[in-house]
Amino acid sequence: MEPSAAPLDTTPDPAIVQPPGANPPGAPREQQQQQQEQLRIGESGQFSEGLEDRGLLESSTRLKPHEAQSYRKKALWVSWVSIIVTLALAVAAFTVSVMRYSASSFGFAFDATLDVLSSAIVLWRYSNAAAVHSAHREYMACVILGVIFLLSSICIVIKAIHDLAKRVLPEVDDFLYSVSVLSGILCTVLAVIKFMLGKVLTSRALITDGFNSLVGGIMGFSILLSAEVFKHNSSVWYLDGSIGVLIGLTISAYGIKLLIDMVPRVRQTRHYEMFE
Secondary structure, eight states: OOOOOOOTTOOOOHHHHSOTTSOOTTOOHHHHHHHHHHHHHHHHHHHHHHHHHTTBOTHHHHSOHHHHHHHHHHHHHHHHHHHHHHHHHHHHHHHHHHHHTOHHHHHHHHHHHHHHHHHHHHHHHTSOGGGTTBHHHHHHHHHHHHHHHHHHHHHHHHHHHHHHHTTOOOOOOHHHHHHHHHHHHHHHHHHHHHHHHHHHTTOHHHHHHHHHHHHHHHHHHHHHHHHHHHHHOTTOTTHHHHHHHHHHHHHHHHHHHHHHHHHHHHHHTGGGGGGO
16 A cells, blocks of 8 residues: 655745755844845955956046046145145254254154155145046055155164164253144144045045154154153153154054055056056
8 A cells, every 4th residue: 555645735844945055934134134245345346346457446436527626636735735834844853853862853854754755746646637546646656655664664763773772862842842742733633634535535645645644643742752751750761762663663564565555556557557
């Protein structure tokens, strides 16, 4: 006697009916949302890579032509203001460094000079209205900034180590305080503005320029800190030189990272120099 056939109204086994890779009927909605989010992130990354392959920055899809030109002019204005301000601060800081034997003042003066050069590179980067979205021009500016960062960091570290080896003691006066406070405030404000513009224009060069201004602001306040500490405790004479070494190494690490990221991209976009 043959076994009776299974009833037609029997509920099928979901493990058998469900296609491979599909979510079961009872799958949590959160898991489905996570999968959709990962898909969107992957598509966004592929889209950005496609823009770079065409020699364009991501800002070309975010900004309308008149908006891009407006932000480009703002970047030029900020760069000019940065050049004037940091050049004046560099002269003052070099004066403090020579008169008061301050390694961190020398480091700040060198960083301010670096800020002048980096702002000049940003000026070149956005001098051509037609190249506002040019990836090749952007990456070239970043490579130049990376080289300048490395050279400057070497000079800052050598000067700081020399002062530490010679046990050079910093002198403290009102002029040193004034330069420290003024440079710290102005450089920090410039850094915030550059970061904001760099984010809108998706410009690594502007963000790098902002990073350099931020370092200048930190160094300005560090001069004040080391001088105040030395004033109350002369045994901590090495704080000034140590900050100089730390700042130099930070700039060096950023410059190396910048070159590692940008040199391959310059090679990838070298056929798009027509944007310049």
